[in-house]
Amino acid sequence: MGWNSWNMFGWKVHEENIRSAADALVSTGLKDLGYEYVVIDDCWSIKEGRDNNGNLVPDPEKFPSGMKALTEYVHSKGLKIGIYSDAAEKTCAGYPGSYGHEERDAELWASWGFDFLKYDYCNAPWDQATAIDRYTRMGHALKKTGRDILYSLCEWGGRNPHLWGRDAGGAMWRVSPDLFDSWIDVCIQPENGPAWTAIGVDTSLDIAARVSEYGGPGGWNDLDMLVIGLKGKGQIEGAGLSPAEYRTHMSIWSIACSPLMIGCDLTAMDTDTRKILLNKECVRVNQDSLGIPGKRVLQRNSCDFWTKPLEDGSTAAAIVNRGSQSTLCKIAAGDLGLLDKKKQVYDIWAESPAGDFGEEYSCSIEAHETKFFIIR
Numbered sequence: 087m088g089w090n091s092w093n094m095f096g097w098k099v100h101e102e103n104i105r106s107a108a109d110a111l112v113s114t115g116l117k118d119l120g121y122e123y124v125v126i127d128d129c130w131s132i133k134e135g136r137d138n139n140g141n142l143v144p145d146p147e148k149f150p151s152g153m154k155a156l157t158e159y160v161h162s163k164g165l166k167i168g169i170y171s172d173a174a175e176k177t178c179a180g181y182p183g184s185y186g187h188e189e190r191d192a193e194l195w196a197s198w199g200f201d202f203l204k205y206d207y208c209n210a211p212w213d214q215a216t217a218i219d220r221y222t223r224m225g226h227a228l229k230k231t232g233r234d235i236l237y238s239l240c241e242w243g244g245r246n247p248h249l250w251g252r253d254a255g256g257a258m259w260r261v262s263p264d265l266f267d268s269w270i271d272v273c274i275q276p277e278n279g280p281a282w283t284a285i286g287v288d289t290s291l292d293i294a295a296r297v298s299e300y301g302g303p304g305g306w307n308d309l310d311m312l313v314i315g316l317k318g319k320g321q322i323e324g325a326g327l328s329p330a331e332y333r334t335h336m337s338i339w340s341i342a343c344s345p346l347m348i349g350c351d352l353t354a355m356d357t358d359t360r361k362i363l364l365n366k367e368c369v370r371v372n373q374d375s376l377g378i379p380g381k382r383v384l385q386r387n388s389c390d391f392w393t394k395p396l397e398d399g400s401t402a403a404a405i406v407n408r409g410s411q412s413t414l415c416k417i418a419a420g421d422l423g424l425l426d427k428k429k430q431v432y433d434i435w436a437e438s439p440a441g442d443f444g445e446e447y448s449c450s451i452e453a454h455e456t457k458f459f460i461i462r
């Protein structure tokens with residue numbers, strides 16, 4: 087759990103954004119809930135290349151205090167800090183990457199005090215064998231530093247990292263293309279280069295369902311950084327989601343055990359955004375100690391049904407209405423794989439008890455809304 091600079095600040099990232107994100111994690115209570123890593127994404131170094139010793143150089147205009155001072159600041163808040171690179175000569179935004187420099191770069195990040203690496207895959211060969219090789223090289227280099235650096239793989243799922251990410255040393259791996267601040271997919275046509283499709287939350291739901299069984303303690307399916315609270319602002323495209331859609335986004339990331347990396351400006355969150363990101367039960371479902379990612383157990387009419395067993399014997403259940411009309415949903419215990427009948431329902435988003443489950447539980451679900459329950 088944490089925050090990443092990309093969605094909001096993109097290539098303009100500056101040390102002030104990092105410091106104020108760290109401050110805000112503490113002052114808003116997000117840190118107390120477990121949001122811990124502050125991650126600097128792409129565009130932190132000088133674009134021209136390495137110094138005479140072959141080291142990456144932080145951009146002095148963006149990071150005038152230097153990386154050591156920044157990691158010390160973030161650590162002084164009781165938080166951890168992450169950095170970014172790419173398994174090729176250049177990152178996605180065209181800055182120097184780490185291919186062929188793995189040990190040197192890992193040592194540099196460790197000497198600065200970084201605790202996390204997001205390792206991207208732009209400009210690298212497309213095949214799976216090369217990806218496994220390049221990610222494993224960096225995995226070894228990070229281990230060799232002797233510092234505990236959480237390794238986050240970002241090749242967007244195309245080479246099935248859920249099958250080999252753990253062996254490469256990864257603790258999380260992206261399973262999907264970039265998520266935009268949108269319910270539906272967005273096609274991007276760069277000025278120079280091929281068109282590509284960024285996905286919306288609706289597509290993420292199917293990807294999450296496809297890979298759910300491969301996540302678990304020590305290795306998590308990463309559905310990408312949260313777009314909650316961006317509301318159309320920031321680096322990434324998309325016009326923004328409705329509050330109900332943002333809640334659906336958080337519900338599925340939570341039940342699927344995806345890392346929760348916030349992407350909005352933490353210093354300017356409105357009430358809706360705070361309520362979503364700071365929902366205790368939602369985070370509790372995500373962080374439950376069993377670490378069993380929820381599964382999509384049923385699709386009926388416009389609704390997807392997800393369940394996840396929790397450590398205290400209760401079950402988290404998310405019912406997502408993906409349709410564009412509201413619907414009255416009747417849920418039988420068997421739909422959720424529940425064996426005994428009398429169960430108490432707690433509504434996570436209403437933050438209140440919501441009656442007994444009984445033989446059949448009825449609820450009305452708005453278009454693109456999710457009812458997120460804990461059934462005890």
Ligand code: GLA
Pocket residue numbers: 092127128177178179206240263264
């Ligand atoms: C890729 C990644 C994003 C972000 C950008 C930075 O698109 O998937 O998460 O890191 O690169 O350029």
